[in-house]
Amino acid sequence: MNYLILASLLIGTLRTSIPLIIGAIGEIFNERAGITNIGIEGVMLFGAFIAVYGTWLAQNPFIGLLWALLSGIAWGLIFGAISTHLRGDQIVAGIGINVFAMGFTEMMIPLIWGTYGYSESVNRLPPLFQLYGERISYFLPLTVLLAVLSSIVLYRTKWGLRLRSCGENPLAADAAGISVYKVRYLTSVFSSILFSLAGAYMGIDWNDSFVKEMTGGRGFIALALVIFANWKPLLALAGGLLFGFFDALQFRIGAALGVGVPPQVPQMIPYIATILFLLAIGRVRGPSAAGKPFVKE
Amino acid sequence: MRDVIVLMKDIHKVYPDGVYALRGVDFELRNGEIHGLLGENGAGKTTLMRILYGQIKPTSGEIFIKGNKVRFNRPRDAIKYGIGMVFQHFALVHAFNALENIALGMEPSKGGLLNLKEVEDRVRELMERTGLKVDLKVPISRLSVGMRQRVEILKLLYRKVDVLILDEPTSVLSPIEVKELFRTLSKLREKGKTIVLVTHKLREALSICDRITVLRRGKKVATVKAREVGPEDLAKMMVGREVLFRVGKLKGRTGKEVLKVSNLWVKGDLGTYAVKGLSFTVRGGEIFGIAGVEGNGQSELVEALFGLRKVERGSITFKGEDITNLSVKEIRDRGISLIPEDRLGRGLIADFTLTENAILGMHYKPPFSKGFRLNLEESKSFARDLIRKYEITALSEDVPVKFLSGGNQQRLIVARELSRGPTLLIAFQPTMGLDVSATEFVRNGLLRMKSEGRAVLLISSDLEEVVQLSDRMAVMYEGKFMGLGRPEEFSTEEIGLMMGGLELHEVKSGNS
Ligand SMILES: Nc1ncnc2c1ncn2[C@@H]1O[C@H](COP(=O)(O)OP(=O)(O)O)[C@@H](O)[C@H]1O
Numbered sequence: 093m094n095y096l097i098l099a100s101l102l103i104g105t106l107r108t109s110i111p112l113i114i115g116a117i118g119e120i121f122n123e124r125a126g127i128t129n130i131g132i133e134g135v136m137l138f139g140a141f142i143a144v145y146g147t148w149l150a151q152n153p154f155i156g157l158l159w160a161l162l163s164g165i166a167w168g169l170i171f172g173a174i175s176t177h178l179r180g181d182q183i184v185a186g187i188g189i190n191v192f193a194m195g196f197t198e199m200m201i202p203l204i205w206g207t208y209g210y211s212e213s214v215n216r217l218p219p220l221f222q223l224y225g226e227r228i229s230y231f232l233p234l235t236v237l238l239a240v241l242s243s244i245v246l247y248r249t250k251w252g253l254r255l256r257s258c259g260e261n262p263l264a265a266d267a268a269g270i271s272v273y274k275v276r277y278l279t280s281v282f283s284s285i286l287f288s289l290a291g292a293y294m295g296i297d298w299n300d301s302f303v304k305e306m307t308g309g310r311g312f313i314a315l316a317l318v319i320f321a322n323w324k325p326l327l328a329l330a331g332g333l334l335f336g337f338f339d340a341l342q343f344r345i346g347a348a349l350g351v352g353v354p355p356q357v358p359q360m361i362p363y364i365a366t367i368l369f370l371l372a373i374g375r376v377r378g379p380s381a382a383g384k385p386f387v388k389e
Numbered sequence: 390m391r392d393v394i395v396l397m398k399d400i401h402k403v404y405p406d407g408v409y410a411l412r413g414v415d416f417e418l419r420n421g422e423i424h425g426l427l428g429e430n431g432a433g434k435t436t437l438m439r440i441l442y443g444q445i446k447p448t449s450g451e452i453f454i455k456g457n458k459v460r461f462n463r464p465r466d467a468i469k470y471g472i473g474m475v476f477q478h479f480a481l482v483h484a485f486n487a488l489e490n491i492a493l494g495m496e497p498s499k500g501g502l503l504n505l506k507e508v509e510d511r512v513r514e515l516m517e518r519t520g521l522k523v524d525l526k527v528p529i530s531r532l533s534v535g536m537r538q539r540v541e542i543l544k545l546l547y548r549k550v551d552v553l554i555l556d557e558p559t560s561v562l563s564p565i566e567v568k569e570l571f572r573t574l575s576k577l578r579e580k581g582k583t584i585v586l587v588t589h590k591l592r593e594a595l596s597i598c599d600r601i602t603v604l605r606r607g608k609k610v611a612t613v614k615a616r617e618v619g620p621e622d623l624a625k626m627m628v629g630r631e632v633l634f635r636v637g638k639l640k641g642r643t644g645k646e647v648l649k650v651s652n653l654w655v656k657g658d659l660g661t662y663a664v665k666g667l668s669f670t671v672r673g674g675e676i677f678g679i680a681g682v683e684g685n686g687q688s689e690l691v692e693a694l695f696g697l698r699k700v701e702r703g704s705i706t707f708k709g710e711d712i713t714n715l716s717v718k719e720i721r722d723r724g725i726s727l728i729p730e731d732r733l734g735r736g737l738i739a740d741f742t743l744t745e746n747a748i749l750g751m752h753y754k755p756p757f758s759k760g761f762r763l764n765l766e767e768s769k770s771f772a773r774d775l776i777r778k779y780e781i782t783a784l785s786e787d788v789p790v791k792f793l794s795g796g797n798q799q800r801l802i803v804a805r806e807l808s809r810g811p812t813l814l815i816a817f818q819p820t821m822g823l824d825v826s827a828t829e830f831v832r833n834g835l836l837r838m839k840s841e842g843r844a845v846l847l848i849s850s851d852l853e854e855v856v857q858l859s860d861r862m863a864v865m866y867e868g869k870f871m872g873l874g875r876p877e878e879f880s881t882e883e884i885g886l887m888m889g890g891l892e893l894h895e896v897k898s899g900n901s
């Protein structure tokens with residue numbers, strides 16, 4: 093019995109850590125290229141919504157996944173424009189995305205499904221296999237692969253070198269003949285695709301419906317994870333499992349406490365853990381030019 | 390013509406903001422020479438070279454490389470034709486090591502992965518041939534300035550350029566590093582490279598260059614063989630004659646000594662001394678001017694005087710009281726005002742209104758402040774007064790100053806500082822970038838201060854301004870005064886020589 097609880101806690105950890113790790117890796121790419129997108133949460137939430145909606149319409153979760161992919165591209169282009177040619181304030185834009193996604197998705201639920209706060213159930217993506225009656229998602233091996241490949245791309249290829257130069261000193265990158273704007277656009281699109289797919293995972297793989305605010309701040313925890321991981325994908329993988337553990341623990345403890353204790357009490361666990369982790373690592377230094385617009389001449 | 394590798398013909402450049410930086414410059418570079426590009430601040434040296442490097446486009450004019458007409462849209466184009474440039478402010482990624490910096494933008498790959506080993510082999514070979522030794526594996530942030538410069542040069546050699554442009558390469562180096570750099574440049578010349586050395590230092594130009602082109606105010610004065618000229622000739626060309634007309638100066642009555650600086654030593658941002666043992670005094674009723682090319686320690690001197698930078702050695706005395714290393718507030722409260730060089734950095738707060746800027750620095754005192762509260766009415770009427778008296782063009786006293794023109798911003802600063810009635814006014818580049826009427830206005834303000842018996846310290850790289858306004862002047866070079874005296878005691882040529890780094894006694898005895 094205890095053994096089963098442990099196993100399910102571990103599987104839960106794997107499950108909850110996936111969106112955190114994917115989100116953090118996307119943001120690592122962003123900041124390494126000199127972009128700071130704190131709208132992870134919003135893009136994720138939107139991705140979850142659009143994936144469920146697409147799946148519901150087509151009765152096919154792969155169509156939902158495709159929609160989320162397209163939504164990620166669109167958000168990436170928008171944010172790419174803001175952080176390059178438009179020279180907007182990236183923090184304000186990120187907050188804007190979060191607020192918009194929250195309001196828009198909540199508003200759309202009754203318009204589409206006629207219910208408040210949650211959608212109809214839809215078909216989920218097929219699982220890789222079942223373990224002790226728990227689904228193991230395709231996203232799990234893909235996430236591990238993403239972390240490993242990201243690390244190789246960032247540190248062992250010329251594309252990684254160029255991307256990182258844009259986040260450290262865009263002037264130097266420019267002088268070396270690298271198009272800073274192009275790198276930032278591409279990076280923004282790539283990272284937003286990741287955020288959006290992380291959301292799709294939550295909507296049509298982990299769960300089978302859209303619930304308002306269902307990302308529950310995981311985009312923000314991913315942001316903290318970036319710092320915790322010192323802007324390194326492999327550390328984000330490890331750190332994500334740690335953060336995911338507390339997220340899974342929250343569900344377990346919530347279930348164990350049963351009624352009588354307000355659900356918000358166990359729900360605080362992952363956030364408190366996040367704050368404690370960040371306090372523990374103290375001051376860190378990210379890419380020098382992250383979040384700063386690049387202006388030539 | 391034989392061996393001409395670069396030919397720039399009738400180059401004009403007007404910057405987007407209307408500055409006419411180059412007015413028809415011809416420039417010729419021959420294969421295998423070290424060519425000096427000499428001129429005062431703002432002569433257009435950097436602009437000309439940025440055009441050759443493809444970083445900016447000329448407004449008109451033609452460029453030929455080995456006889457072929459070219460059009461560069463970006464530095465990469467210039468590099469393809471074998472032309473590379475090292476900027477005054479290096480373009481290096483501090484978090485990367487030298488190898489990564491050198492490879493950036495031209496990275497060899499093997500099986501999809503970055504092949505830094507290949508870069509290293511090639512760079513080691515280059516280091517062997519040129520004597521430019523650098524630690525390739527530590528982050529740039531841990532290298533000295535001289536080492537960083539070597540990385541920049543290696544970066545160009547790695548890109549196989551034939552023409553190296555170095556913009557004021559010695560301004561950040563210690564004397565020993567300068568010697569090493571010159572040794573390297575000679576070696577590169579032996580290997581057949583062509584080098585452009587941008588500088589304002591006469592002796593440097595003469596010691597290493599084969600030919601020298603002198604620019605003045607966006608025009609080419611001449612191209613000469615270094616062997617055939619002396620520093621006097623160059624100084625004359627650099628400064629020109631027509632600029633130094635002298636106005637009859639009001640003989641103000643000079644009063645008591647107000648500021649006394651003795652043996653002042655101040656460090657620059659790089660941790661080396663930028664001000665090296667300066668001593669001078671400024672009296673009431675006089676303007677003391679400090680001329681010299683920018684970046685010879687003027688900023689550090691001003692910051693030290695105003696409490697913005699630590700004095701390492703020596704003392705600053707104001708009206709008999711030692712004010713060395715006091716805080717800015719304490720110094721201001723004693724009656725010293727500053728017109729800073731950086732208008733929107735230290736002079737004004739761009740998003741604040743005229744009113745708020747007008748009382749800045751006095752905002753905590755009556756009548757502008759009552760208890761905890763600002764007295765807005767009083768402040769506004771004060772601002773309106775300034776607008777009227779100093780002819781500031783603005784819609785109202787409530788507009789943020791970022792919407793004012795540069796000239797009106799400067800008028801506001803001058804108005805504010807003069808209205809405080811300071812005993813000593815430090816004016817640092819007070820007319821830089823201003824139009825004629827604003828310039829006139831600021832200069833008249835300084836003269837009025839003097840006629841009221843106040844002391845004025847004017848630090849400017851505009852030589853004409855210093856000569857015209859000052860009662861006494863000094864020429865600053867690498868943190869020291871090359872000479873000090875009354876402007877009319879110096880000839881144009883002598884001032885030019887001092888600006889180029891020769892001391893007055895060397896100048897007067899007529900050798901170099
Ligand atoms: N990016 C720019 N925008 C507008 N004006 C500029 C710019 N760069 C230089 N200038 C102006 O062009 C003139 C020539 O400058 P520059 O080429 O830097 O001279 P130098 O290198 O000889 O000191 C100066 O008046 C300077 O203020």
Ligand SMILES: [Mg+2]
Nearest residue numbers: 434435436556
């Ligand atoms: Mg210059």
